[in-house]
Amino acid sequence: MFVSPEDRRIGIVFQDYLLFDHLSVLDNIAFGPSSSGLSKNVARRAAQQWADDLGLGGLEARRPPELSGGQAQRVALARALAAEPALLLLDEPLAALDATTHVHLRRVLGEYLERCPAPRLLITHDPTDAFLLADRIYIIEGGRITQSGGPDEIRRRPATSYAADIAGTNLFGGVCDRGEIAIDTTGFLLHAADTKTSGSVLVTVHPRAVALHPTEPHGSPRNTWLATVEAVEHLGDTTRVLLGGPIRLAADITPGAAAALGLEPGAEIWVAVKATEVGVSAA
Structure with missing residues (x-):
């Protein structure tokens, strides 16, 4: 079934932002609410709220070419969220931000995602963003999914060394015999309280x-x-x-x-x- 673009209700944050250069910051953010049928005044009020929440106050009249990369990224995020989308796609939405702004906007985005009933997909190279914002994580290595699961599941049982690295867990391969584990490649012995698991094992130490x-x-x-x-x-x-x-x-x-x-x-x-x-x- 074909749905015309203006009726699809998809919110997207692109890596290169794709803001409307001919519109002000406020009108970029108001674009989604206006397209959904809200009056101009109501749409601009909603846009102003998002501008305030994302630290864009004072920039409302600027055009995209007058913005820094971090400012443009915040406008792109505000535009996507203000539309109240039925599907939300976020491609590195926090990547260009300084550390302080990153933490603040991650909190704002997290609060929005908690109350957002729509499906949403977040693409990020920042493991902290993934573990704090996601309900389910898919780890991609070499173009294929090597593990999927909830944040706690991946922290407890990472499937690869890369997954262990981003989850902050030390991961080793080894052979276990009644609680004594010979670590692969080195033969170093670790002792575990688990004396029932035997054979080839994955060992994790937080x-x-x-x-x-x-x-x-x-x-x-x-x-x-x-x-x-x-x-x-x-x-x-x-x-x-x-x-x-x-x-x-x-x-x-x-x-x-x-x-x-x-x-x-x-x-x-x-x-x-x-x-x-x-x-x-x-x-």
């Missing part, structure tokens, strides 16, 4: 489950080893430490702990992981 110590730890952790710091990344209230050694993995610790440990590339550090924090699933 970065927050990795503890770092200046000296060899003693006590409950069954997995301890000496590693080398490869990189230290500051991520707001978390510091991610990339570790080399018998196995490569990431650890997430607080900035205060990182400072106290004096971490820097090349430094040696003791690693501890409890057996209960080693996830095991059949490969």
Whole structure:
């Protein structure tokens, strides 16, 4: 069945925005409501609300060529959402934004998506956007879907090293025998609390489950080893430490702990992981 373009009620944010250069910011945003039959005044009031919500106040009279890339992207997003679409397609809707604006608009978009009954498809290279905004995630590698599932499912059981990387989970292949796992390629042994799974397995260790110590730890952790710091990344209230050694993995610790440990590339550090924090699933 053919539906004319003006009746399709599809909201789209294109990577290159495709704004109407002959219209002002406000009229670009009002285009959708106007096309759906609202009066000009009502459409412009709706457009003004979206302009305010997306931080476009004061830019309403500008034309697209007068906007920065981030401003144009916000106009494109506002235009798509103001139309109250029956289908929403978002292609990298937050990619060109500075960090502060990105966080704010992700929150605005998330609130909209929670109350939006329409089907929506979000394409992004930012795993944080995907895990915070999506109900279901499809991971594409080499042009094919390698895993799909809810955010929590993918965090708990990533199917590939790429999925583990974007989900922030350390992933290893290995062979398990009664809770003792020989990691592929290195033969390094990890101990897991799961003593029932055997054979080829995928092993996951969340970065927050990795503890770092200046000296060899003693006590409950069954997995301890000496590693080398490869990189230290500051991520707001978390510091991610990339570790080399018998196995490569990431650890997430607080900035205060990182400072106290004096971490820097090349430094040696003791690693501890409890057996209960080693996830095991059949490969």
